[in-house]
Amino acid sequence: MTELLDRHRLASEGVGWRRVAELRRQGSLLRLRPGIFVRAEQFTRAPTATRALLRAHALAATTHEPGVFSHTTAAAAHGLPVVRTDDRVHTTDIDARGAARVGVVRHRGPLADDDIVRLGPLRCTSLARTLADLARTAPCETSIAAMDAALRAAGPNAQALRETVGLIARRSAHGVSRAMGRLAFADGGAESPGESISRIHLVRVGFRVRTQIVVAGPRGREYRVDFEIDDVLGEFDGAAKYSDPNLLGGRTPEQALLAEKRREDEIRGVTQRRLVRWQWPEIASSDALENHLRGLGVRPRQTRGAFLTLGTELGPPW
Structure with missing residues (x-):
């Protein structure tokens, strides 16, 4: 540690x-x-989130008025994934003038009382304010991964959280259309940042995507598959499922791999559909994932760059 x-x-x-x-x-x-x-x-x-939090705690320990920790720093403090970004500390204050601090990004903007919460020794933006800030200003992959995780954790309160984030985002003069598009795109069904980033790239290159597809297997088993991409099933295959003790559940990596192969065989047998996989290297970019899938004979039916909006007033999440 x-x-x-x-x-x-x-x-x-x-x-x-x-x-x-x-x-x-x-x-x-x-x-x-x-x-x-x-x-x-x-x-x-x-991990990036851990480094960002350590930097935030160091700043709080050595600065009388560090400001309110926000954006990816607040996301890390709320336990959300922080991906595809650096570990600089982000703060927000009404007056962000003054001497620059090394490794600190200072944002200027109003903060309502309910925009601020205390997480341990750190004053941070609330969960909803943090998600709104990320939706407006952060890289797409960073904000979508955080929003997916927050919606998943919210469970039955996910829609209320989504609406609150939207209300906060609309207070700003900048990035509102982007934020609304990202809120519409966010999916609490995603079980990992890898799935969130995969979904972004799949839609970017023209696939029609559904998530968390339920497959009724033999002997009463029920399986979930990460994606349906057009008429093919697809899964993001993070290495952690074969190495993380929390995910192995007492099994050896070899046992986990064999169980996954049996699961895949049963899904293919029941659905009579192809199932393709990819890992972190394949989601380094949209091009990388598209090339990987094309190499497997899987091509999108739509033109590259098509975005399946949920309403004409929404901007694309990119």
């Missing part, structure tokens, strides 16, 4: 300032803020 190390913690471990300077020169310690360090190997291997 990556931890912040201040001078008191380092001193308790017998590490004085001269040794700190030496460890920094060697690349073993990284300074996040004055007097706040992390072990470099742990930090660089940590």
Whole structure:
């Protein structure tokens, strides 16, 4: 687990300032803020969301008025996935003037009282305000992955959350059409950021997409397939399902792989349809996924770039 190390913690471990300077020169310690360090190997291997949160906590520990943490930083604090972006700290304040801070993006804008929540020691934008900010301003993949996860976690309250995010987004003078398109595109059925990013690319290249398709298998089993893309079934195959102990459920990776092959055989047998798979390298871009699927003989029926809007007033989510 990556931890912040201040001078008191380092001193308790017998590490004085001269040794700190030496460890920094060697690349073993990284300074996040004055007097706040992390072990470099742990930090660089940590997910983007973890790194962003560590930077936020370091800023809060060394700054009297850091502002309200927002955008991807707030998303990380709310436990949402943070993908396809850097780990800079984002804050929002009514007055974002003043000296620039290294590694900090300062946004200027009004914040209502109910736009602000406290998550541990951090003052952050609320979940709905965070999603609205991301919908208006963040890269498409970043905002859709976060919105999908938030809607999924909201369960029966997903529609209420979607409406609240829309109301907040409409307060702004910028990015409203983009935000509305992304809200319409968001799908709480997505079970991972990989599925969210896959859906974006599939629609971009012209596939008509349905998510979480239910297949009734033999012996009363019921399976869910990530996507129906035109008349083909498709799945994003994250490596974690074969390596993460929480997903393995006591099985070995070999047992998990064999179980997945049996599942796939039964789905194909029952549906008499092709099932194609892809992994993270194939969703690096829309071109990469399209080329992968074309190599498997799967081609979209629509023209590239077609977007299946839910209303003419909506802008595309890209």
